[in-house]
Amino acid sequence: MKSMQATTSIKRGLAVLAASCVLFAGAAVAQEPIKIGAFLAVTGPAASLGDPEQKTLEHYVGKINAAGGVLGRKLQLVSYDSAGDAEKARTFAKRLIEQDKVDMIVGGTSTGETMAVIPLVEAAQMPFISLAGAVVIVEPVKKWVFKMPHSDRMACEKIFIDMQSRKLSKIALISGPGGFDKSMRAECLKLNKQYGIDVVADETYGGGDTDMTAQLTKIKNTAGVQAVLNPGFGQGPAIVTKNYGQLGIAMPLYQSHGVASKEFIKLAGAAAEGVRLPGAAVLVADDLPANDPQRSVAVAYKHEYESHFKSDISTFGGHAYDGLMIAVAALKKAGSTDKAKVRDAIEATRGYVGVDGTYNMSATDHMGLDLTAFRMLEVKGGNWTLVK
Amino acid sequence: MLARLASPRTGGLLALAVVIVLLPLALSNSYFYDVAILVGLNAIVCIGLNLLIGYAGQISLGHAGFFGLGAYGSAILASRYGWPPLAAMLTTTLAVAALAFLVGRPILRLKGHYLAMATLGLGVIIFMVITTEDKVTGGPDGISVVPFRIGGFVLQGERIWYWVVGALLLVAVWLALNLIESPAGRALRALHSSEVGAEVVGINAANHKVMVFVISAVFASIAGSLAAHYSGFVTPGKVAFLHSIELVTMVVFGGMASTFGAVVGAAVLTTLPQLLAVLKDYEMMVFGAVMMGTMIFLPRGVVPSLARLIQTRRQKASNNGGEGGHEQGAGASHSCGDATGRDCHRPPTVAVLKPRQSDGGGGV
Amino acid sequence: MSAQFLQFLLTGLTVGAIYALVALGFSIIFNASHVINFAQGEFVMIGGMATMSLTASGLPYLLAIPLAIAAAALVGLALEKFAVEPAQGASVVTLIIITIGASIFLRGLALVIWDKNLHPLKPFTGDTPIAIAGATILPQSLWVLGVALAIVLALSWFFGRTLLGKAMLATSHNRLAAQLIGINVRMVLFLSFGLSAALGAVAGILVAPITTTSFDVGVMLGLKGFAAAILGGLGSGVGAVVGGLVLGIVETMSAGYLSSAYKDAIAFVIILAVLFFMPSGLFGNRGGERV
């Protein structure tokens, strides 16, 4: 299946150079399977997000086909690595729409990539489920654009609520240079007042930085700080957490859902103990109460992914899972690949229980998650645990 | 004599024009147009950069910065402040030119790797400002850009953009070829080969370096503005130093000191990733291997190496010395890419390794 | 306040020591070939990733580290043999592009051999911070500083005392003359790639427990190393070390006292300023690129 896809796409690739692809385009139209297009940051700075997304899509497309496909047709995944580069993402999206003639697009690891693509999918009237975080993607609502992950705004809200409950009112921010970091930082800086929280320090670090003790020392010596919040993913937060431990800073450290994976605990080591973050249920699938609606789906995905890829799940793979499942459900409900019908079906998604939470889309809400989708997690004994 | 000397240049221009006009026959959908447009825009940057690197022998690892300033300048003025795009673009271009002029003099005093570092640093600084000042620039997530409009006419859709970019590419090539054959252009090539030799015939090396630096910055800036309006969105990715490296690679890959080489380099290295995309995880590896291989086997870059091959063939064919001489003369007087001149392929960094001939005198 | 300053200083020194090691790699290859090897950062990556996978497969550090360094050195030699040597006589810019191609290739290779994930590496001797006058430092940082110092001493002995070292030095000063007195310049070039690859690997191994490692850690470290080498003056060993330390300290100090958002920009502004007054870096030989 994969090899078949590979060969056809190699042909298509050659066609670009030979630019004699009129035939191929014709052939592409005539193909049977339902085509799901994807562009993901499989390499580049956001690779730790894009990689599990890619793996999840490939794996579950395979499973669905093994189970007979959708509407009696096989699914075909056409995916490209946009390496977190918006320009690349735009070109690949164009390729998916114009060249591969996909029926819908699931992808866009980062907000930048997604935003760069939105004008295209809107113009092409192509159903598009984004896997990126920022609220700007769905606010204002764009007819053809949906998004799976909890927004960074929700993450801020969840964290601030938890801070309130712990009587923490003066906090420091430390964030990286990435889009994820910056946009969550911006959201938090918009919301903190509503929750009666003052941001008394706001530090940043650079990509590839090897040490953040300077910034943390500054924070440590800022009068009145009660907690630290570190929006970001990948290497940065791990180093921040380690340095946090090194400097022996006692106040609570909050991370973002950007590091919601077992990997983070491995990277940060002992220093991760006591770190809190808002994460999806899937991270604590096995300790979810039996009556939790998400338990079954979360446990199933967790075990499927971990047994198959021999690596820990992350919420990002979960976004891809939900995206694919909602897409499939929509295809079934629409009963065809008619783009308008599929779009309406996605918008009509109600009470879909996914690994990220329970989705209730509407004409005014193209994300469909509420705060309940986020669980406040804390690292205890080298593992994620639910904060009761 | 003049007719012969003019032909390679007008010939090349015509050939390029024909390609641009005929290409759409092969472009079956707007995705291919999109790739073609990206090629065109990159080519415009590379033509300017090649004037600096290939002809004047001054390396720059910071031109993505100028490209980015062009893009963000247009984006911010046109989208945030609602300027007419054309005015936004011209203002931006002027600003970039001014910046290049100001930083050019101190930076271009440096030589070789130090110049590389300085330009690289300049690019990084521009990048940092753009990513950090997110109030204005939208930060790492970038900002969307309004379509380009002149009066009532809106530039939208790949097909229109294709012709616009194609035309501009031709203009860029034409300008570059003109400059190279002007006294200023000769001065640049001269100071590349021997700065002291150029100085003692009255060439103000510093001024000429700054001049070509500004020109190349302007090319990059304009391409940046266009790219922003075309794709309707800008992110700092295009300002990053890796993009600067990409641009230099295109120039060297196609062939330094060969204007058409710059175009070819841009074309190949822009389409290659599209071809290799299907290789998934192996893409990066193969891309690197292709780059290495080409530079190892065609060290002067694709166009000059091939041009030279053909030339030697022709000389073999008519092994009449005089004729051969003429051929060389014609080639040489156009772009040393076509000439047998080793020197112009010597980069700025190798003032150390002087050509054999020049050591001859001392030895005697 | 002074504790804070000390903290910044310790951090700066640690970061700087890493930069210095990478910078030394740049300088050694530059001396032998006048090429800036843009694949230097990839050697750093290989060191870290190789150690990671070897220890993961159960080897103790004592075995894993030498093997990783050897692996990197082999890659360095291969790079010289199969990419740089065949291109002899090509312009230096061409050679630079070749090394850029090599760095992309190696990154791609690492991505295929290993994966795209970040990987932790166990600190050599635990990670209980050591308190010094109000500031704290990780044992691993001491390793970084100690090993860096040892390497600098070893190199100065190598270039100052050993025949091979002197031969390499001679080649850097005057290739032709070196050739005339019977130094095998080819071999020197070959070895210098192996040596600087090994250096890069050491840097990668030392820093991995602090920063974690992945297939693309080389990019930024390579860039910083290049900056350090230039700041210190290309081809000067002292320059590379001083350049590295200065860069590291400037970064942390500006992060601590000025603006963490602009600390890298500040560092580059300072480099530009230095170059403006000293066009061949702090310790670069003035006649280096005469007209």
Next chain:
Amino acid sequence: MSLLRVEALSKKFGGLNAVEDLSFDIQPGAVHSIIGPNGAGKTTLLNLLSGVYRPSAGRIGFGEHDLTGRAPHEFAAHGIARTFQNLQVFFNMSALENVMVGRHLHERCGIVSALLRSPRQSRAERACREEAAEIMRFVGLHNYLSAAADAMPYGALKRLEIARALATAPKLMLLDEPAAGLNPTEALELDDLIVRLSGRGVTVVLVEHNMRLVMGVSDHILVLDYGRKLAEGPAATVRNDPKVIEAYLGSAIAHDGSYGNAIASAVAVAVEMHR
């Protein structure tokens, strides 16, 4: 009045005084030679006179202008052209273009009209090409009108540098060992070329080891030794100056024959004396 006036000129490299407290005048319209053993500072002096080096002390007056400390291109702009002992030919161009570069100072075309290739520009270009070709013929390079520089033999390259210098239409031309590396025949042809140069109204300053050439063409000779003026005057008087012979033989011995031309020239001088 004198064309070039050098007053108390000195150039130090670290501790070494390459040129020390040197003063002399050069009258227009003659061939002046600067001779002296190797290391006497002849080339340094030429670099000072063309602005390649900045003097450590002293003054260089040209006509009524003070050029002390100016950049090389300003020296050229005032009418001082030069050739190099270590060729500085532009190997990335054709021979003709090398000479056209020499016309740089006389090309009056702005960068804009260059970019747009205005008709005026193309006309100027054509004219420049013709002038360059004429100059190449004048120096005897008519066979190389369309050759690439790096395809030319050494002797031709030396003439090419003279052509390039001549193209700047200089008042004063500095020739740095034009005969070095030439075979006897080429060297003989050089005499004639130098004479025709000065015949063109160009004042020539010749730094040369080839005494036959020097004695053949010079009206006036300046002898340097260790950066100082050893002797100066008409060829006839200088060649009979014992200090000169001593310096030459001394140096010839000192250099244990490694500088064959030094010995040769010394012998030449000696022979001239005992006529």
